[in-house]
Amino acid sequence: MSWLRRYAAELTVTVAVLAGTLFSVLSDRSEPAHHAVLGWVLTVLCCAALFLRRRHPLAVAGFALVCCALYYPLTEPDGLVLLAFAYALFNAAAAGRIRGAALLVVAAMAGIVVGEISSRTGRHVDNFAFFLMTGWFVALVAGGAVAHYRAEAERTKEAEARARATGERLRIARELHDVLGHHLALINVQAGAALHRRDPGQAEEALGAIKDASRTALQELRATLGALRQAGRPSLARVAELAESVGASGLTVRTEIDGAVRELPPDVEHAAFRVVQEALTNVAKHAAAKTVVVRLGYGADELSVQVDDDGRGGDAPPGNGIRGMAERTRALGGELTASPLESGGFRVRARLPVR
Numbered sequence: 517m518s519w520l521r522r523y524a525a526e527l528t529v530t531v532a533v534l535a536g537t538l539f540s541v542l543s544d545r546s547e548p549a550h551h552a553v554l555g556w557v558l559t560v561l562c563c564a565a566l567f568l569r570r571r572h573p574l575a576v577a578g579f580a581l582v583c584c585a586l587y588y589p590l591t592e593p594d595g596l597v598l599l600a601f602a603y604a605l606f607n608a609a610a611a612g613r614i615r616g617a618a619l620l621v622v623a624a625m626a627g628i629v630v631g632e633i634s635s636r637t638g639r640h641v642d643n644f645a646f647f648l649m650t651g652w653f654v655a656l657v658a659g660g661a662v663a664h665y666r667a668e669a670e671r672t673k674e675a676e677a678r679a680r681a682t683g684e685r686l687r688i689a690r691e692l693h694d695v696l697g698h699h700l701a702l703i704n705v706q707a708g709a710a711l712h713r714r715d716p717g718q719a720e721e722a723l724g725a726i727k728d729a730s731r732t733a734l735q736e737l738r739a740t741l742g743a744l745r746q747a748g749r750p751s752l753a754r755v756a757e758l759a760e761s762v763g764a765s766g767l768t769v770r771t772e773i774d775g776a777v778r779e780l781p782p783d784v785e786h787a788a789f790r791v792v793q794e795a796l797t798n799v800a801k802h803a804a805a806k807t808v809v810v811r812l813g814y815g816a817d818e819l820s821v822q823v824d825d826d827g828r829g830g831d832a833p834p835g836n837g838i839r840g841m842a843e844r845t846r847a848l849g850g851e852l853t854a855s856p857l858e859s860g861g862f863r864v865r866a867r868l869p870v871r
Contacts, residue, residue: 703729823865850869
């Protein structure tokens with residue numbers, strides 16, 4: 517049944533051509549058939565070629581034209597082989613072989629003109645039939661071209677939809693990583709500190725920081741999963757909150773601002789906030805640092821974000837953090853660098869264009 521569905525169009529055209537040709541032979545008994553065997557061989561070959569149209573659309577249309585060029589001058593009575601050529605012509609154009617299909621139309625009409633001029637038995641195709649056939653062939657090519665471009669538009673639309681969906685999944689993945697990674701890293705650091713501190717007061721302080729970080733994580737997770745809306749995106753105004761939350765783990769975080777603070781596009785604010793957040797998360801998890809400096813530079817046409825720490829330095833640990841920061845930055849046409857400092861410590865620097 518699947519084979520029948522796949523080749524339903526070819527089977528329909530084949531049945532129509534064979535039935536129409538048989539009807540023409542049986543209904544025209546005024547004169548004996550001329551080269552009947554050759555006519556049936558050409559008819560069967562032409563119809564059989566249609567089943568290869570998906571792999572070789574233009575070649576099948578050209579073969580059908582050759583069959584017609586032999587069939588009509590050499591055999592009588594006339595059958596419906598032309599219908600097979602018409603179908604193959606439309607299919608070639610629908611498959612994107614529009615120029616080739618148009619050339620086949622030109623070749624077919626030129627062949628008719630040459631045949632009529634060289635005929636010794638008078639005209640077989642009058643002017644009306646000639647122009648009608650020309651218009652029919654042109655309409656078939658045009659219809660196939662429309663079908664082709666419509667299918668291309670649908671494929672392009674589907675590809676764009678898939679690309680948007682993939683981009684959205686990556687964006688959500690980055691959001692979840694940034695939101696959960698930062699706060700869970702702080703919780704992990706504070707939990708470790710609480711376990712190793714013998715002073716109940718210090719342990720209580722660490723547990724309070726864990727409570728605050730977990731509450732903030734839940735709030736941001738709800739906001740992220742609930743909407744991921746533009747209006748709900750974090751901004752640089754919350755960098756002070758980040759500094760305070762990281763400072764609860766024992767780090768000293770300083771924030772420095774160069775240039776006049778101004779309102780920036782939401783996408784830029786969001787990306788900058790996430791870069792700072794992820795950089796601070798990495799410092800808390802890996803750097804063994806005491807001091808972190810966050811510098812925000814408001815330039816005329818760009819925002820620079822720089823996070824320096826005085827930790828152990830060295831190469832950045834493998835993971836999704838720096839890759840996510842780089843993806844966010846590149847998505848806005850900026851660039852990000854992350855490398856150890858010669859004097860010790862580590863630096864993350866992002867440049868974000870402001871349009």
